[in-house]
Each structure stands twice: as structure tokens, then as C-alpha cells.
Amino acid sequence: VKQSCLSLLAILITTQLCLTTPSLNAAESGSTETHTPRSVILIIGDGFDDQHLTMARNYLAGNAGTLGLDALPVRGAVQIETVSPDGTRLYAADSANTATSLATGAVTNIGRIGTDAQDRDRVTVLELAAHAGYATGLVSTSSVTDATPASFAAHVNIRMCEGPDITNGGELYGQPFSGCPSDATQNGGAGSIAEQLAKAPVDILLGGGAKFFDQSIPGQSQTVIEWAQAQGVRVIRQKDNLANLPASGRVIGLFDKENLEVRWRGTDGRTAENADVSWLNRIDWRLGSSADPEPMECEPNPDYGDTPSLAAMTEAALTGLAARSDKGLFLMVESASIDKQSHKRNPCGSIGEIEQLEEALAAALRFADDHPNTLVIVTADHAQAAQILPEPSLFAAVPVPVYSPGKVARVKTPEGGVMRINYATNNFPKAEEHTGANVPLFGNAVAQGVLKPFMRQRDVHQAMLAYLGLNEEETTP
Numbered sequence: 001v002k003q004s005c006l007s008l009l010a011i012l013i014t015t016q017l018c019l020t021t022p023s024l025n026a027a028e029s030g031s032t033e034t035h036t037p038r039s040v041i042l043i044i045g046d047g048f049d050d051q052h053l054t055m056a057r058n059y060l061a062g063n064a065g066t067l068g069l070d071a072l073p074v075r076g077a078v079q080i081e082t083v084s085p086d087g088t089r090l091y092a093a094d095s096a097n098t099a100t101s102l103a104t105g106a107v108t109n110i111g112r113i114g115t116d117a118q119d120r121d122r123v124t125v126l127e128l129a130a131h132a133g134y135a136t137g138l139v140s141t142s143s144v145t146d147a148t149p150a151s152f153a154a155h156v157n158i159r160m161c162e163g164p165d166i167t168n169g170g171e172l173y174g175q176p177f178s179g180c181p182s183d184a185t186q187n188g189g190a191g192s193i194a195e196q197l198a199k200a201p202v203d204i205l206l207g208g209g210a211k212f213f214d215q216s217i218p219g220q221s222q223t224v225i226e227w228a229q230a231q232g233v234r235v236i237r238q239k240d241n242l243a244n245l246p247a248s249g250r251v252i253g254l255f256d257k258e259n260l261e262v263r264w265r266g267t268d269g270r271t272a273e274n275a276d277v278s279w280l281n282r283i284d285w286r287l288g289s290s291a292d293p294e295p296m297e298c299e300p301n302p303d304y305g306d307t308p309s310l311a312a313m314t315e316a317a318l319t320g321l322a323a324r325s326d327k328g329l330f331l332m333v334e335s336a337s338i339d340k341q342s343h344k345r346n347p348c349g350s351i352g353e354i355e356q357l358e359e360a361l362a363a364a365l366r367f368a369d370d371h372p373n374t375l376v377i378v379t380a381d382h383a384q385a386a387q388i389l390p391e392p393s394l395f396a397a398v399p400v401p402v403y404s405p406g407k408v409a410r411v412k413t414p415e416g417g418v419m420r421i422n423y424a425t426n427n428f429p430k431a432e433e434h435t436g437a438n439v440p441l442f443g444n445a446v447a448q449g450v451l452k453p454f455m456r457q458r459d460v461h462q463a464m465l466a467y468l469g470l471n472e473e474e475t476t477p
């Protein structure tokens, strides 16, 4: 199996060579000649499905307008794959197993970080790139220990093992939690995600999650971040520090305790609401009536404060990484709270984070303009709950109450419309759930011939490896 996979990779690389410049051919065939660096910038919108993409276009550019994403020359769709522990296929995923597919090529179980369904650690594209001499970075608006960034540089069997306090078990959100004892430092494992990231070959790591790095390493007097500093890692905690990142060495930037604050919210913090329904309204002799929630505006989130933007973190990472390696770089950028705000039924929150993704994409494309051979990919990990529904309902005139069984937000758009966003995956007051549709895929001109119109997440992984000339040590089962 290993042999056939390697020859497949050889074919992919050969195909690549046919399309590239002679000087690059010489470099990749083993010559020590200098060559143009190659870079991959992978932008992941968490929960960024076509419903969210369309919501953002309607709001940010108008119904007839286009987003920056829409101008990219390569466009396709990515199928999500998930397996249960007994091996049967599942049709809706989480961010851990999907980021693990993109990072490692493994099709794995919900909740797993950088490990396959047999609980084996799988080498990631970031680890391979670092080993090959590329500069590497992870940037996210979530805790850097959260599923998407973690899957590129850590290996644990349950995503909740973010910091050392919980790794050997304990209580999480008021519930008993078994932890991931085989990973715990005190049991000879590699430790929690924070402990692993502190040691990982990530040159620049930016996002939230200070809470997990400020926990003590079991059996030691140091916290995770103190340990990292003692190894020479530069630690920053303020947005202003992004302007002057050191040109060498490792950097960890932690700008919030957990996830970074989001940019927007609904009017006075409103999220989607239930219709006000009354049955058997005898006054007008109908069987009842329903009243929709009042429309809302999107407004700045007052808690956003001095949170660094995703674009500012992306620009700082690209500048810093370009200074670190003549070979090129691998950078993963995540707009994490498109998903988190969809769980909270907050469409304005999601739209503001898609605006952040657009700005980060613009930064990536500016870098690609100055650095030829930069492959820019934008995709999502999984689909989310929000749906755009007719406003008003097609059945509004029927003389019985017709309303969504879920919650509805009616968002006033800048062009004067009302966009009705519905959330109805469950009746749980705290959170919506992911959905199972395939997700969008975009690429810049460099992606032509590298990406295909329809791929699986593990194919996107292989395409990144092929582009950077990386070889996996083990094959996909």
C-alpha cells in the first residue's frame, strides 16, 4: 500500500513539474540551485457553507453584488467524510474530524484531533512542511487549542483535552469528563493540546486560548506558557505586538482567554427568536395567528474592544513567516466563529466573521501577488444550521398559524431588504447543530490544475502535499 501511494504521489508531483518553470524542475529534482519559494495559505471558514456564504453576500455586497471570494478563478465543492468508532459512515461532522481530514488525510471519528479512527497519531501537512524546511503558522479567531488549529499540530483522541487541567479527567461544563488519560503528561503521554502546541514546529501561532496555556504542567512548577518562554518562544498578548513580530524564532500570540470576541451582533444583542403563536383566536374567527419576531439590524459588538482582526493576524503571520524561510511557507487561517455564532443563532455574528474571512483572503491575495507560487485555498470544514427562508412565508395568507418550528431572525440588509434566517436543527435552547451538506472550495490562479471541481477533504490534503512536494510517511487507510 505504501508503495502504490508513493508512486501516486510521484505521478502527482510529475504532473506538477510539467506545469512549472524549468528552474523549479531543477530544484525539485534534487539540484541545490536556488528556486522560487512555494507557499500554501489554507483559509478555513468554520461552518462556512453556501447558506452562510449567500447570507454574507446579500448583506455585505447586496443580492446582485459579489464578494472577494466570488472573484477567485477556481471554484468547486468538497465532500465531508466521517466514520463512527465502529466504522460505519456518518453524514454530519464536527470541526475536529474534518480539520483532521484536511490536515492529515485521515477519515476519522468526531472529536478526534490529528488521530485516525484506530487512534494512531497521523502526521499533518504542517508537520511535514516544517520538517521539509518551510516556515509554518496557524492563525485562528478561536482558542488556538480549538479543533481546527489543533488538528494541524497536535494529536489527542478527544478535542476537549485543550489544557493540562482536564487531560487526566475531571469535570467539564458541570459534567464528569473522562479526559484523555493516554495523552496525559503524568501518564507518559504528549500532554494536552496546549502542551503539544507549546512544543510543536509552528513558527507563528496566533489566536485565543490563554486560559489553557496559563495552566500548570502536571508535576512541574511552570505553566505551559512559562515552559514555552523558557525554551525561547516569544509570547505576545496584545494586538499592538503584532506590528513588530521578531523575524526569527517561534512566536505564540494569545489575545483572549478563550475565543476572540466577534465583530458584530444583532440589535441590542438579539439573536433568532420564536414566532409568537396563538391558536384558536376566536375574535377574528381564525384558528389562530402567529407574529414574526421584529426585524433586527447588525451592529458592532461592544465587547470586540481591541481584539486583533483576522486580517491583522494573517498579515503579521505572512510577513513573519516569509522572513523565516527561503523555501516558502504553510499557513492555516481560520475564521472560527462563523460556526460558533451559527450555534448561537446569531446571523449578524456569523456575517461579521465572514467579513473577517474576506479581509484575511484579501491579505493572502496581496501576499500571493508579491510571492508567485503561492497557492491560496478557501474552504469550510462542515455545514451549519442557518437557512435563508422566504420573507414572508409562502403560506402567510393561509388562515392557520404558519411559522417555523425553530427560531427566526429577520435581518435588515443595507440595501433595504429583510433577510429571514432560520435555525431549526433541534429544540435545545443552548445550541444548534451542524448539518451535512458538502462545502465550498475556492482557489486563486495558482490553484488551476491543483484543485479539482469536486474533491473530498483528504484530496485537498493530498493536493497541498503535492504542491509543496511533501511525502507522507504513512498512507490513508
Ligand SMILES: [Zn+2]
Pocket (backbone or CB within 6 Å): 047, 095, 339, 340, 343, 434
Ligand atoms: Zn460547530
